[in-house]
Amino acid sequence: xxxxxxxxxxxxxxxxxxxxxxxxxxxxxxxxxxxxxxxxxxxxxxxxxxxxxxxxxxxxxxxxxxxxxxxxxxxxxxxxxxxxxxxxxxxxxxxxxxxxxxxxxxxxxxxxxxxxxxxxxxxxxxxxxxxxxxxxxxxxxxxxxxxxxxxxxxxxxxxxxxxxxxxxxxxxxxxxxxxxxxxxxxxxxxxxxxxxxxxxxxxxxxxxxxxxxxxxxxxxxxxxxxxxxxxxxxxxxxxxxxxxxxxxxxxxxxxxxxxxxxxxxxxxxxxxxxxxxxxxxxxxxxxxxxxxxxxxxxxxxxxxxxxxxxxxxxxxxxxxxxxxxxxxxxxxx
Numbered sequence: 009x010x011x012x013x014x015x016x017x018x019x020x021x022x023x024x025x026x027x028x029x030x031x032x033x034x035x036x037x038x039x040x041x042x043x044x045x046x047x048x049x050x051x052x053x054x055x056x057x058x059x060x061x062x063x064x065x066x067x068x069x070x071x072x073x074x075x076x077x078x079x080x081x082x083x084x085x086x087x088x089x090x091x092x093x094x095x096x097x098x099x100x101x102x103x104x105x106x107x108x109x110x111x112x113x114x115x116x117x118x119x120x121x122x123x124x125x126x127x128x129x130x131x132x133x134x135x136x137x138x139x140x141x142x143x144x145x146x147x148x149x150x151x152x153x154x155x156x157x158x159x160x161x162x163x164x165x166x167x168x169x170x171x172x173x174x175x176x177x178x179x180x181x182x183x184x185x186x187x188x189x190x191x192x193x194x195x196x197x198x199x200x201x202x203x204x205x206x207x208x209x210x211x212x213x214x215x216x217x218x219x220x221x222x223x224x225x226x227x228x229x230x231x232x233x234x235x236x237x238x239x240x241x242x243x244x245x246x247x248x249x250x251x252x253x254x255x256x257x258x259x260x261x262x263x264x265x266x267x268x269x270x271x272x273x274x275x276x277x278x279x280x281x282x283x284x285x286x287x288x289x290x291x292x293x294x295x296x297x298x299x300x301x302x303x304x305x306x307x308x309x310x311x312x313x314x315x316x317x318x319x320x321x322x323x324x325x326x327x328x329x330x331x332x333x334x335x336x337x338x339x340x341x
Contacts, residue, residue, distance in 0.1 A: 125297025231257030
């Protein structure tokens, strides 16, 4: 058996965050920061794991009953839950021991080393599932990765797993059949991602959101459906208007419950963008991590970039990635 390498992209939610947890549609874009998993035959009976971009070190384990891993080395402080949950979700053991390298360095800020909030754990989960199930149908990789990531996060919608599997832009609903619907992104809609410089605390924000009354959730659900329908229609002006309307609905939901979605500078960015004819919103949980700005005129985006830097946000060189989980050839052991 030769060395094999698989990669999967990160993601940015364009519309429908939070609402997707309750079954509403979300539109999500795969981005060209990829987790890369390489496997090769191991010397001896131990599996080994290295994780550049997460923790320095090399850890050995053997598989036990029900795919429980028996670690032979002390794990890093935050553990290696991605590896454990993927092995636990496999329908069959990989068999012979492997050396496994899970590389997520592309998901960190080059200056601070902080994670950007682009779904690195989901991308790593998908790439690892594919690497341990070589030749498996995409649906099987998705089901394994979704089960693993659900356990890893203690819940979630699966939108990040679906995006990492499919690539491009998708319209996704929780627990829907695979694959989700593909969305055509108009070439005339320009966008740029921005990093806030602050990490987001997703679990805390979701707990605050869950405390909102059903009337607030119903309004958010309705707004998500309207945005999804307008974006899937494929018209450039409709896409920008849909993101603008969704952003306003999300901000009302945030302010009613003091969730903190537009904290961390996102509220200021939203207001700055409006002054320049640009639509801006946080992506995902908000409160930090990244946001996206959209406009029909690239010049408006470039002018807004200069203002964003003054507000402490960093423009990112990130683009849509139309490839989903991918096997790479020519890998050397």
